[in-house]
Amino acid sequence: MELMKNQETVLVVDDDHQASSMMTDLVISCGFQCVAVNCKDAAMNIIEKRRFDIVIADIETMDGLHLISDVRKIQSDVPFVVVTGYGNGFTYESIVTAGANDFIKKPFTPAELNSKLYRILKERRMAFDNSQLLAKQVAANKKIANLLEIALDLTAEVEFANLFPLIISRVTKIMNAERTSLYLIDWERNEIWTTVAEKIEHFSLPIGEGISGLVAKTGETVNSADAWELPYFKREFDLQQNFRSKAVLCMPINNRSGERIAVIQVINKQGGGVFNVDDENLLKSLSSQMAIAIENAQLVDELELSFESSIRTLSATVDARHRLTAGHSERVTEYSLMIARNMGLGPEEEELIKYAGLLHDIGKIGTKDSVLLKSGRFTPEERMEMERHAVKTKEILDNFHFSKTLAQVPFIASHHHEHFDGRGYPDKLRGEDIPLCARILAVADVFDALTSARDYLKYTDTETMSCDPMPLPKVINILKNGADNQFDPAAVAAFLGCMADALLKYRGEHFPPSYVDEMIEILRKA
Ligand SMILES: [Fe+2]
Ligand SMILES: [Fe+2]
Secondary structure: EEEEEEEOOEEEEOHHHHEEEEEEEEHOOOOEEEEEEOOHHHHHHHHHHOOOOEEEEEEEOOOOOHHHHHHHHOOOOOOOOEEOOOOOOOOHHHHHHHOOOOEEEEEOOHHHHHHHHHHHHHHHHHHHHHHHHHHHHHHHHHHHHHHHHHHHEEEEEEEEHHHHHHHHHHHHHHOOOOEEEEEEEOOOOOOOEEEOOOOEEOOOEEHHHHOHHHHHHEEEOOHHHOOOOOOOOOHHHHHHOOOOOOEEEEEEEEEOOEEEEEEEEEEEEEEEOOHHHHHHOOOOOHHHHHHHHHHHHHHHHHHHHHHHHHHHHHHHHHHHOOOOOOOOHHHHHHHHHHHHOOOOOOHHHHHHHHHHHHOEEEHHHHHHHHHHOOOOOOOHHHHHHHOOOOHHHHHHHHHOOHHHHHHHHHHHHHHOOOOOOOOOOOOOOOHHHHHHHHHHHHHHHHHHOOOOOOOHHHHHOOOOOOOOOHHHHHHHHEEEEEEEEOHHHHHHHHEEEEEEEHHOOOEOOOHHHHHHHHHHHHHHHH
């Protein structure tokens, strides 16, 4: 059998100097490196310091069987060959049971030894190759599982604002990178832009500039060991952030039609090194999922924008039926959102308030012109007709298709005239039976009515009531006095806390600048 020339090292343990020397020569002649020791302690000492590919020990002259178990405590997988003489009482079974891989009886020929060493090393290499293959398979399975998990996560996220950080965090993790940036390509504006990039502020770049801009322009992947060596890399980004970009992998993201819609860039492998072909393939397989997720989120974003603009237009149209109520619903919405934020409500409540605020008076669409536009005191019947707009709001909005998260909009919008003490309309709800968002709308609604020019004569018995906006101190008194009876005191308190912002928001637009400045001075002193 042809000997394998290799670098494997055999440890020979034998206290007989002559036998040890012969065995060493034989092992070397078989093509192996060899280290020889003459006792168990020496064997244990050296095996703690370096790895061996085979241990050959004579068990006639020393406690070989114990040596096997001691060696295995340190190198559990090292093959162990026992050398025995005739008539020593050891059987093949007893030696194998003690943990040896094989044994060889003295005297033996070089060919016998060579054959055994060859077979043992072949088995060892096969076992090693199998474990490598298994490790590769496990890693591949893990990668596929990670990819599937990312794909599911990305597909489930349709909120554009959440998608950026989600993609960035997932890609950074799976690519084992230090940083990731995602840029969307705006072909009309000839720029790439990002809303969130890990540890980088929002910015845009002209297409063609920097690594990402170049990838956007050419569609070619850039994979470099050192970004600073690339002539088009913008070092100023690194210098501003005291960061050193080394390995960079930047790739285009194409949609199903093959159009470039984004660019993904990963920087610096954790622990150093370059991004290899496997990394490129991994990022490429992720890019199609990213493309789908980005386009879905963009579509949802556009649908939401389209829905919101339709609602705003409808709301403004209803307000515009009377010159004195133009912009009313828009302002009520803004004031309500300010109150909600001051009360610590979350984005879901803000969405409800936005649509309920814009649509709260949509029921006026069904109010007769003779009532809505009347300039003068209402008769009791006209007043009832006017108040009916709350019920009509509900009837109209019940025909809208709202998403699950906005399902409460009709109920909230139609209860903006309920009073905290149960004396409002249309259902005389009281306290917390009135939805919190409706209690907030009620405060904002009255504030806007009082601070706008209105036909108060319709609602009062006095002929001397002015149509001018009410002075702010008087408005504040009405809100404060109304807390606990007409209004939720928490909503009033929250509004008083952000009233200056409300005035500033419409300074020069709805409120004369001098009025706002004067009122803010009053609020400051209060
Ligand atoms: Fe109303
Ligand atoms: Fe209103």
